[in-house]
Amino acid sequence: MHAPNGHVPRPRFHFTPQRNWMNDPNGLVYDRGLWHLYFQYNPEGADWGNMSWGHATSPDLRHWTEHEVALRYRDGEQVFSGSIVATGAAAGAADSGAGHDSADGGTLLTAFYTSAYDDDHQAQSRATSRDGGYTWQPDPQNPVLDRGTSAFRDPKVVRVTDAAGATRYVMLTVEADDRQVLFYASPDLRTWEHVSTFGPLGATGVVWECPDLVPLAVDGDPDDIRWVLLLSTNPVGDDPNPDGSSMHYIVGSFDGVSFTPDVAELTRLDHGRDFYAGVTFDSAPDGEAIMLAWMSNWRYAGAFPSSPWRGAMSLPRRMSLRTVAGVVRLVQQPVGFVGELLAGAEASTFVGASQPADFTLSGHSLVELAWDPASTGALRLLLRGDADALVELSHEPSSNVLIVTRGGAAMEAVHPNFPSTSTVVLPGSGDQPLRLLVSLDGHLLEVFANDGEATVSNLVLLGAGPILATLITELPGPISATVVDVTVPDVATR
Ligand code: FRU
Known part of the structure; x- marks a missing residue:
């Protein structure tokens, strides 16, 4: 069978949009039997621009159905990367709702995304969905978190449960040009307090993008939980290193306020050229950390000749920590269906x-x-x-x-x-x-x-x-x- 463009066959067990440009995975959330994938998307064409959140769902992380655009750009404002948290009765054990119980007893989905305004200003906005993630109501008070800066983006909200069992939400955002992750805390997903800052660290001449923070057991030991900070870095200016965009991680601890690394350096997460902006699903069953990443590189993403789509997601990967040769390493394995096919x-x-x-x-x-x-x-x-x-x-x-x-x-x-x-x-x-x-x-x-x-x-x-x-x-x-x-x-x- 020949691909329509004669050269680039469409992937069969990875998500690609039917048409047009896609980059980062956004708003990854599991809700009532469905995996929701939102993604940076240009509804109008095959190049980056008009950034919006496209949407697809899957019952098994393998078979995807694409839906209408969920959050659309408008005049003067693009919708950049962000995350979703599921709260409310149907979110079950994951969350008691923090006062957010949806009227019908279902799940309330709350999205945080970056409003990228045309006047070189980025701030965090919020939208909610009561119909399982298909339609969204932006908060009239948007942007809800604004420092008046130009590279403040990529909010990722994670849950932290204290010793008494109370949940609070922590939002990680980057000041991309400063190579810093800013941590904000909230009891209710409405008011946010800046509680700490991590970075800068490691290579200069890059921006930090798309942070995430994931608790993982070392070698499966529930008494040895470490927090893994995930980061994507992209060179700015003329960079002679051919690598371009890449992902990194650092293992440490998190007390609900600040992240303290166990080691001095960031570690490369994937050693190829095309694994970027990876983040994990909220509310995944059994608390598993499942990551999807965009398979491309800002160095040449706009020149890749696939058509009528441009951009693909990686295989979904389950992350864990394993001690190998005395070092605690982040391990990534493809989710179940891959093993089932091989078996x-x-x-x-x-x-x-x-x-x-x-x-x-x-x-x-x-x-x-x-x-x-x-x-x-x-x-x-x-x-x-x-x-x-x-x-x-x-x-x-x-x-x-x-x-x-x-x-x-x-x-x-x-x-x-x-x-x-x-x-x-x-x-x-x-x-x-x-x-x-x-x-x-x-x-x-x-x-x-x-x-x-x-x-x-x-x-x-x-x-x-x-x-x-x-x-x-x-x-x-x-x-x-x-x-x-x-x-x-x-x-x-x-
Ligand atoms: C990462 C990124 C994000 C930004 C989005 C814009 O690839 O640059 O920092 O929110 O893409 O599309």
Whole structure:
């Protein structure tokens, strides 16, 4: 089947809007059996502008239905990124409502977003929905939080429960140019008090965007909860580093007022070029931290040739903290449906070194590889598409480095920084058994090493045809490979 534009097939198990420009995920919330995804959206065209909140829902984080635009730009005011909290009777254990019980006993959804005014002024606004997130009433007092500054944005509201069981809400916002996260507290989602500021920290010459704060148990121990601050950073001005936009995290503690990091530095969250503005769902079942991110990079997002849509979300990822080689690391694993698809497929065993193993992928495929570098030596997986398009993954046991490259004429044509080499040193020693999950869905490549201890996410342009995969190892040790091709597009049209 040929994609309408001949080159970029639409992803089958990732969310893309039917048409037009999309960037950050916004207002992620789970409410009464549905996952709501709002997103930065231009209702009028394929380039950034007229920013509004598009809307889609899914019962399972896989099959998405797109709905009408939820919050629309108007003259002089764009609707930038933000978050939603669910309160009220139907929100159940997540929240008692803090005086917000909806008249019908259902859920009240409260959205916080940035009003980006044309006169270079950004402030936080509020809107509520009583019909499950389809229609919204802006607060007549908007903006509700205003410092009179020009880069004050991306409100993310999280809940914090004190020792006595009382909930208060904490809003994280950035002063993007100052590389600071400002924390505000509220008992009722109406009045906000500035309680602390975190940053600046780390690299200069970037803006901080889209903060989030997530409580996670270390190694599943409920008595060892740490708070993980998530941040997206984007270079400003002329930056010779080809990386562009990227996400980072820092593990620490949070007492409801201020965040205290356990370590001195931010850690890179994903080692590819295309994983940005990731935030987590409010009110996810079992308190899980499920993240979606925008798979692109401000360096070349506007030049990516997919059509009639431009912009895609990552696979939903469940986050946890795992101690690996003595360090507490953020681990990201794709949510349930990915494992279920793989569990339904049979593994084949290849024996390397004698000759390369070739197999064909549809290009909407999951590939799980398991091997022991002690018996295979170095491993390479090549993915070849149209013309000279090539993605290569390689692992080198002596350095325990995973390298993911993308190249070829079509990728070079996007932007000088599009062809790339992503290098990540995996934790631990390189001669331990290794697992790689490679998800390739049209133009979206996500690699999960060792059950999510490291990830590499990249846009790729391999063409619309089948992909020739080649597995090469240095020594004749066996490799187990499980391959699933997703044949049916999962995205419903409206
Ligand atoms: C991040 C970001 C946000 C802003 C939005 C505008 O990608 O720059 O800081 O709210 O995109 O679309």
